[in-house]
Amino acid sequence: MVRTPSRDKSGLKKGTWTPEEDRKLIAYVTRYGCWNWRQLPRFAGLARCGKSCRLRWMNYLRPNIKRGNYSPEEEAIIIRLHAELGNRWSAIAAQLPGRTDNEIKNHWHTSLKKRVQQDSVAHEKSQVSKSKDQSPIESRDNGHFQESSATSPISDSWTLMSPSSSEISSITTETTAASSQNLWLEGELAFLEAYTEPMTENFWTEPYTFDVSDIQSENFWTEPFQSPASPQIPDVCPLSPQPSSSGSLVPEDEFAFVDASTEPMIDNFWTDPFMTDLSQVPSEMFTPLVTQQEYPSPLRDEQLWNQNILYEEYIGLFQ
């Protein structure tokens, strides 16, 4: 699953990242932030192009990234947003805290796309059988045959799919009887989408519950979907080896931030071997990405748990 390590013509390394490279990148970005991705590898002691460093950090090393095990709610959101936005993965990822555009894109291509296509086919078949069962008179509307849906229910607009309030009340009973997982497996995608609860502060950590009062609020079906507000970005610039290049933090840097102002420039700063004093780094920067209990899959479990160990080992080096 990993690319063979190699070097390009300019000597820059390509392919799989080693744990040592990860440590260097984590240490540098944690300490200084990403003031300039293109310059960063030189100062971080990495023989990588800046673009590769950025990608590695954004998609893999950045704290608070959620990996694997998509919940039915997350998948419903991805499918809905893809129907609305198309392949705008970054826009979709913006609605799913902790998920990266790359991972969402992969999950779409490997799993969700097929599921949506199957669901679409099943929907068409059910429409065909319905129309066959109906008498010619019943299947006419104002003298014209009703147009059978040639598109996926997921492709339909949000408002067109939205059930009426009477439909809501009749479906609520069924919904409370069945888990969201069962709804998913039964192909009730449209309704699962419709009942995806509004984002709350603890959306991703609270157990999934369904409260019909949430969706019966005025304009629920027509209001644009809102994600929780982004975390506040501290109003401090990262220390830059090139003061003229320092700039304000951009949203992508919000997790990379450390208050570098606590570490004043020292003599021989640019010539001393690079060392990071992680005692200066807030402990929350190294919150384990996952717990073993959250990922029961043995393979994924091992991979993710090793990543936790990587963080812990690294912190241990400086304690």
Added chain:
DNA sequence: AATATTCCCAACCGCCCTAGT
């Protein structure tokens, strides 16, 4: 057991946008 095929996802590539000059 050996081989072929498919799945999965980390990583790369090239294009585009934006800001600075």
Added chain:
DNA sequence: CACTAGGGCGGTTGGGAATAT
């Protein structure tokens, strides 16, 4: 306005793992 650099985005690929034959 033109040019350049940096960063972001979406499409594609490489290759190990899993599954099928």
